[in-house]
Amino acid sequence: MNIAILGFGTVGSGVYDIVENGDRRMRVTAIFIRPTHPATMPEMTTNFDAILADPNIDVVVEAIGGLHPAYDYILRALQHGKHVVTANKAVVAQHLPEFITTAAQHHVRFYFEATTGGGIPWIRNLERAARIDQIDTIEGIFNGTSNYILDQMQRAHLDFDPVLLAAKDMGYAEADPSADIDGDDVVNKLKISAALAYDMVPPRDVPKFGIRNVTKADIDFFASRHQVLRLIGKSRRVGNHYSMVVEPRLYPATALAANTFENFNLIRLHGQTIGDLQFYGQGAGKYPTANAIVQDLFDILENAPHLTRHFDQNLQFDADLNTADYLLRADPITFAMFNDKDTEVVRDHLLIKQIPTGEMHRLMRGVLAIDAHAFMAAIGDSELTTRNVKEQVDQGVIE
Amino acid sequence: MNIAILGFGTVGSGVYDIVENGDRRMRVTAIFIRPTHPATMPEMTTNFDAILADPNIDVVVEAIGGLHPAYDYILRALQHGKHVVTANKAVVAQHLPEFITTAAQHHVRFYFEATTGGGIPWIRNLERAARIDQIDTIEGIFNGTSNYILDQMQRAHLDFDPVLLAAKDMGYAEADPSADIDGDDVVNKLKISAALAYDMVPPRDVPKFGIRNVTKADIDFFASRHQVLRLIGKSRRVGNHYSMVVEPRLYPATALAANTFENFNLIRLHGQTIGDLQFYGQGAGKYPTANAIVQDLFDILENAPHLTRHFDQNLQFDADLNTADYLLRADPITFAMFNDKDTEVVRDHLLIKQIPTGEMHRLMRGVLAIDAHAFMAAIGDSELTTRNVKEQVDQGVIE
Numbered sequence: 001m002n003i004a005i006l007g008f009g010t011v012g013s014g015v016y017d018i019v020e021n022g023d024r025r026m027r028v029t030a031i032f033i034r035p036t037h038p039a040t041m042p043e044m045t046t047n048f049d050a051i052l053a054d055p056n057i058d059v060v061v062e063a064i065g066g067l068h069p070a071y072d073y074i075l076r077a078l079q080h081g082k083h084v085v086t087a088n089k090a091v092v093a094q095h096l097p098e099f100i101t102t103a104a105q106h107h108v109r110f111y112f113e114a115t116t117g118g119g120i121p122w123i124r125n126l127e128r129a130a131r132i133d134q135i136d137t138i139e140g141i142f143n144g145t146s147n148y149i150l151d152q153m154q155r156a157h158l159d160f161d162p163v164l165l166a167a168k169d170m171g172y173a174e175a176d177p178s179a180d181i182d183g184d185d186v187v188n189k190l191k192i193s194a195a196l197a198y199d200m201v202p203p204r205d206v207p208k209f210g211i212r213n214v215t216k217a218d219i220d221f222f223a224s225r226h227q228v229l230r231l232i233g234k235s236r237r238v239g240n241h242y243s244m245v246v247e248p249r250l251y252p253a254t255a256l257a258a259n260t261f262e263n264f265n266l267i268r269l270h271g272q273t274i275g276d277l278q279f280y281g282q283g284a285g286k287y288p289t290a291n292a293i294v295q296d297l298f299d300i301l302e303n304a305p306h307l308t309r310h311f312d313q314n315l316q317f318d319a320d321l322n323t324a325d326y327l328l329r330a331d332p333i334t335f336a337m338f339n340d341k342d343t344e345v346v347r348d349h350l351l352i353k354q355i356p357t358g359e360m361h362r363l364m365r366g367v368l369a370i371d372a373h374a375f376m377a378a379i380g381d382s383e384l385t386t387r388n389v390k391e392q393v394d395q396g397v398i399e
Numbered sequence: 400m401n402i403a404i405l406g407f408g409t410v411g412s413g414v415y416d417i418v419e420n421g422d423r424r425m426r427v428t429a430i431f432i433r434p435t436h437p438a439t440m441p442e443m444t445t446n447f448d449a450i451l452a453d454p455n456i457d458v459v460v461e462a463i464g465g466l467h468p469a470y471d472y473i474l475r476a477l478q479h480g481k482h483v484v485t486a487n488k489a490v491v492a493q494h495l496p497e498f499i500t501t502a503a504q505h506h507v508r509f510y511f512e513a514t515t516g517g518g519i520p521w522i523r524n525l526e527r528a529a530r531i532d533q534i535d536t537i538e539g540i541f542n543g544t545s546n547y548i549l550d551q552m553q554r555a556h557l558d559f560d561p562v563l564l565a566a567k568d569m570g571y572a573e574a575d576p577s578a579d580i581d582g583d584d585v586v587n588k589l590k591i592s593a594a595l596a597y598d599m600v601p602p603r604d605v606p607k608f609g610i611r612n613v614t615k616a617d618i619d620f621f622a623s624r625h626q627v628l629r630l631i632g633k634s635r636r637v638g639n640h641y642s643m644v645v646e647p648r649l650y651p652a653t654a655l656a657a658n659t660f661e662n663f664n665l666i667r668l669h670g671q672t673i674g675d676l677q678f679y680g681q682g683a684g685k686y687p688t689a690n691a692i693v694q695d696l697f698d699i700l701e702n703a704p705h706l707t708r709h710f711d712q713n714l715q716f717d718a719d720l721n722t723a724d725y726l727l728r729a730d731p732i733t734f735a736m737f738n739d740k741d742t743e744v745v746r747d748h749l750l751i752k753q754i755p756t757g758e759m760h761r762l763m764r765g766v767l768a769i770d771a772h773a774f775m776a777a778i779g780d781s782e783l784t785t786r787n788v789k790e791q792v793d794q795g796v797i798e
Contacts, residue, residue: 010795014672014795018531018672022531023530119672119673119674119676120676121524121527121676124527125520125524128520128523128694128697131422131694131697132417132421132690132693132694132697133690254658254660255658256655256658256659256679258658259653259654259655259657259658260655261653264675272686273413273417273518273686273687273689273690274518274680274681274686274687274690275518275680275681275684275686275687276663276679276680276681277518277519277520277678277679277680277681278678278679278680279676279677279678279679280655280675280676280677280678280679281673281674281675281676281677282673282674282675282676285674285795286795287671287672287673287674287795288672288673288674290672291531291532291672291673294531295527295530295531298527298530298531302704303704304703304704305701305702305703396409396413396684396685396686
């Protein structure tokens with residue numbers, strides 16, 4: 001099987017290393033680079049059309065990232081009868097149904113394990129779980145950069161800015177870290193996961209609040225309550241309604257999420273017969289991400305079927321499907337916005353009880369208009385911690 | 400695809416429920432029961448030979464358990480050209496290579512996801528990881544019953560016997576709980592995992608020490624040291640040598656293993672490019688186990704390839720490959736056995752530093768001959784907790 005890799009940065013070169021040192025049935029025969037990149041290897045080319053036209057190339061690995069020209073390259077590769085494997089979460093979150101349809105029309109595969117959870121085989125296992133169960137919950141730490149920042153703030157007692165600087169130094173954060181700390185990266189991964197889990201097209205806008213405004217004082221306050229802050233993505237389905245949200249969330253200290261340190265990811269699904277299933281691993285990095293891409297390459301090589309989705313389920317997005325308690329730290333003048341809610345002042349924070357998630361995010365936009373440094377965190381219903389006895393009876397775990 | 404289920408207990412009836420309410424391409428057409436079982440359904444039969452002779456039956460699900468007659472039934476079903484799926488860890492741990500060879504000879508599949516980790520897709524993901532990496536470590540909580548006991552002893556401050564009674568009441572422990580509390584169940588699951596990971600036949604005897612002797616006082620002592628006790632199976636490979644051990648192990652309170660409560664399982668693998676990958680879920684119970692069996696049925700239905708293993712790698716089993724610190728609680732007269740070791744008395748316990756695992760287990764047999772109630776626990780090197788910076792640099796996680 002002959003492979004063309006588009007882009008030879010961290011991920012592209014990682015794929016090259018694994019393929020060249022691995023199974024002899026795979027070979028990298030072309031590496032597409034920008035004209036500004038030095039052509040140091042014979043496989044390197046700046047001519048994408050030549051790759052499309054080469055009948056010996058079976059698979060295109062897209063490792064460029066970003067929406068353009070990646071979207072165009074993926075689509076044209078599929079249209080030219082080439083399988084495509086990508087790690088590009090932005091383009092997949094936006095165009096997954098189109099890619100899947102185009103691949104089916106041209107009898108090729110479109111795989112994207114590396115988009116979500118890095119080295120964690122999340123996509124594959126979500127697809128497998130969905131063969132049997134209707135997945136009703138997806139929840140997790142999908143972003144290693146933000147987890148590294150929150151963990152270091154708590155365990156090394158540092159403030160946001162110095163930790164972000166250190167994260168950039170260590171290669172955990174990019175020069176512009178907005179996508180990681182503002183939650184957009186998690187939104188993309190959650191969209192991909194929910195699209196597969198529920199077989200539908202996710203909404204364009206997902207309620208989202210990041211960790212840019214969190215302070216050392218916030219973290220210390222949460223710690224005094226034995227709560228650990230994590231940036232999470234969560235989606236829940238009830239009947240024909242579903243919710244999606246990306247937000248900071250507080251977990252009790254004994255939750256697996258609270259004990260997920262450094263830049264690791266922890267992602268959970270819940271289904272009727274499987275119950276609670278969680279995956280922990282390296283959510284980014286050269287070889288973990290390349291590993292996920294090469295797993296997709298093996299599935300193409302071995303003709304291993306993936307779940308077929310048509311994204312045609314008629315489900316209703318409802319941002320207010322879930323309620324939660326929220327802790328809000330903001331100029332107290334904003335607390336008046338919550339006068340009709342059940343609230344309690346806890347030190348510098350306002351505790352708002354059982355408010356619908358969508359409503360809280362809408363009100364938070366008003367809060368931020370007055371106090372641009374305000375911060376809020378949901379209080380986890382500890383689903384990542386505790387088991388439900390009734391559920392275990394239903395599952396036959398308790399007889 | 401027509402399925403015969405052998406045995407209609409918890410697991411067999413769970414498979415029936417999922418198949419009958421699931422994909423219409425699968426059907427249960429025969430249920431093999433003992434003559435003493437009431438034949439309440441038209442599919443039920445006491446004639447195994449009729450199942451073998453029925454050309455319409457494609458797959459046999461073995462859900463009887465135990466070595467005999469399960470071994471004979473599995474082998475004959477394969478020889479009659481029927482795919483076999485089983486949850487029977489005892490028979491698979493002992494006969495895996497023979498079953499695989501027989502299946503290959505008769506061009507059918509032999510799958511056994513449900514043997515290890517219950518609903519956790521452990522076998523499948525271990526196989527997938529092994530397509531790319533040489534797996535060097537397997538470690539985890541493979542047994543829910545023993546985890547439930549240890550967790551209740553610690554968190555509900557109870558002694559061993561009342562917790563075991565409660566576990567039996569809740570259906571977590573069998574009438575004879577020896578296999579769960581003495582580690583034999585974990586040995587079987589570890590053998591299956593190591594056989595797949597290293598592509599070899601595991602040794603007949605694996606160093607093993609269970610939790611039968613643990614007391615509330617032991618647990619309280621460990622808690623005072625911020626350590627949490629778990630019964631684990633662990634295997635490690637270094638070059639052409641590998642170790643396997645089943646033993647109680649102490650983890651720091653922030654380890655994922657220490658925060659795996661109730662009857663849940665947590666299983667980890669480590670490979671060069673994937674790094675640390677961990678799976679958490681329901682390790683037993685009617686529907687989680689049945690889910691794992693039905694996943695195998697889907698793989699047969701969809702012709703999804705699994706990893707091909709020949710179990711012919713020439714590796715050397717070395718019980719002393721690893722060293723660890725151990726805490727020993729025993730009649731102090733036995734402490735003399737460790738005179739040539741680096742030791743320290745810590746309250747009622749002897750701390751033995753960096754002793755090879757196999758040697759510690761051999762010496763423990765001598766200790767037990769003098770004090771039948773003695774207990775020991777390894778001190779985890781916290782691999783389940785902390786990341787290795789050097790490894791992350793190698794993986795390209797840190798640039």
